[in-house]
Amino acid sequence: SYDELKKCTNSFSESNEIGxxxxxxxxxxxxxxxxxVAIKRAQQGSMQGGLEFKTEIELLSRVHHKNLVGLVGxxxxxxxxMLVYEFMANGTLRESLSGRSGIHLDWKRRxxxxxxxxxxxxxxxxxxNPPIIHRDVKSTNILLDENLTAKVADFGLSxxxxxxxxxxVSTQVKGTLGYLDPEYYMTQxxxxxxxxxxxxxxMLELITAKQPIEKGKYVVREARMAMDxxxxxxxxxxxxxxxxxxxxALIGFRKFLELAMQCVEESAADRPTMSEVVKxxxxxxxxxx
Ligand code: ADP
Numbered sequence: 001s002y003d004e005l006k007k008c009t010n011s012f013s014e015s016n017e018i019g020x021x022x023x024x025x026x027x028x029x030x031x032x033x034x035x036x037v038a039i040k041r042a043q044q045g046s047m048q049g050g051l052e053f054k055t056e057i058e059l060l061s062r063v064h065h066k067n068l069v070g071l072v073g074x075x076x077x078x079x080x081x082m083l084v085y086e087f088m089a090n091g092t093l094r095e096s097l098s099g100r101s102g103i104h105l106d107w108k109r110r111x112x113x114x115x116x117x118x119x120x121x122x123x124x125x126x127x128x129n130p131p132i133i134h135r136d137v138k139s140t141n142i143l144l145d146e147n148l149t150a151k152v153a154d155f156g157l158s159x160x161x162x163x164x165x166x167x168x169v170s171t172q173v174k175g176t177l178g179y180l181d182p183e184y185y186m187t188q189x190x191x192x193x194x195x196x197x198x199x200x201x202x203m204l205e206l207i208t209a210k211q212p213i214e215k216g217k218y219v220v221r222e223a224r225m226a227m228d229x230x231x232x233x234x235x236x237x238x239x240x241x242x243x244x245x246x247x248x249a250l251i252g253f254r255k256f257l258e259l260a261m262q263c264v265e266e267s268a269a270d271r272p273t274m275s276e277v278v279k280x281x282x283x284x285x286x287x288x289x
Contacts, residue, residue, distance in 0.1 A: 021140070023047060023157070028087060037072055038088065042081040047157075053081070060156045063128050067120030069143055069153040088151060090144035093117075093202075097139060097209045097242070107245045108285075109148060110206045111256065115281040116150035117142050121199060122274035124155055125192045132156050133190055137198035138179045139205050178212030178219075183268045193268035199277065200263025207257060209242035220264050227261060252284035 016028040024043035030036055047053065054076075061071045073084040093113060095101040105113065124132040134141075134155045141153045159174075175181075181197035184190060201212050204219050212219050226240050237257065238246060259280050265271050272280070 029084075031072070031084075035072070036087040038085045040083040040085065042083070044079075047081055056156065056159065057083070059130075063124070063132070063155070065120055065123040065127075066149070067116045067151050068123065068155060069151045085153070086145075088143035088153075089146040090148060092140045093142040093144060093150065093205075094139035094211070096144065097205060099209075099244075103144075103148070104244065105148075107250050107253070110245070111251065111281060111285055113142070113144070113148070113150040114203055114206055114256070115278065115285065117152050117202070118199065118274055118278045118281055120150075120152040120155075121195055122278050124152075125195070125274050131192070133192055134195045134198075135159070135174050135190070136176060136179075137195050137202060138176050139202055139211075142202065181268065182266055191268060192274065193271050196263050196271045196274060196277065197265075197268070199274070200260045200271070203256065203260035203263060207242065207253075207260065208240050209244070223257070223261065223264075227257070252287060255280070255284055 013029075014027070017025055018028050018038065019026045024041050027039045027041065028036065029039045057071070057074045061073065064070060069088060070086045071083060072086055075082050075084070090096070090103060091101050096103045096105050121134060121137065124134060132155055134152065136154060136157070137152070143151050143153050145151060175184075175194070175198065179198040179201045181194035184194040184197075201220060204223055205211065208219060208223075210219050223240060226237055230237055237254070241250075241253075259272070259277065263271055263277065
């Protein structure tokens with residue numbers, strides 16, 4: 001509960017910094033009951049303060065799902081805002097895909113990661129009360145626990161980020177370049193389908209291991225070109241694949257790619273819902289004889 005976490009600053013040391021992001025620094029810490037946690041300490045001015053903040057955080061701490069990084073608590077001390085999350089031992093999906101974490105994700109594991117994170121998002125869209133649009137779905141916001149189960153992090157936070165925060169697109173539109181739904185960008189009409197677009201980009205990352213914008217190339221556009229130029233041998237498609245999975249027998253690769261391309265359709269109306277994405281990935285995994 002909130003009260004138990006009043007002594008937040010006692011539960012971590014500055015030397016246990018594990019990363020820093022759009023909101024400030026993240027530390028590994030331990031609560032008095034022994035639970036290992038990740039403590040996010042907001043940089044001064046990076047988050048909106050006040051009552052709205054508290055209300056929002058209280059709401060988020062009641063959202064629980066196997067594929068969402070749980071908010072264990074929060075505290076406000078000496079004008080500092082700290083958010084306490086369950087600790088995810090295997091870091092971000094991006095770290096694994098870039099080979100930095102030393103974990104090799106084979107194709108089947110990637111499908112499971114896609115399925116888990118899709119379930120987390122479908123839960124936010126359809127079962128959380130009130131429904132939550134993530135607004136910043138990306139591979140650095142998908143974390144892996146000790147069993148490599150994928151959990152979506154930072155849901156509900158985009159709303160609270162001040163415009164000046166680094167890494168975020170300013171003014172009304174919030175999100176990260178490369179993942180941003182073009183329709184939302186044009187109309188500033190936020191719907192669940194913006195998350196679907198960003199998730200489609202993450203699916204392309206699972207295939208290619210590339211970041212959405214790499215060496216000045218936009219991976220979504222490259223994927224569209226590869227689909228259009230696809231020949232009998234699927235040469236263009238194989239070229240797209242992360243070399244470290246290219247030689248495996250890839251369960252449902254083609255269908256997974258098609259699903260990703262539906263998620264990144266220009267028009268939001270043409271994209272599936274997150275629960276349709278969940279069903280499609282479940283089918284792929286079931287068909288693995
Ligand atoms: P961003 O704003 O880029 O999403 P965050 O502030 O959410 O970054 O996180 C920064 C880094 O801290 C992440 O890249 C990750 O390595 C680490 N991290 C964040 N949350 C957790 C967690 N719950 N468990 C373990 N590591 C975490």
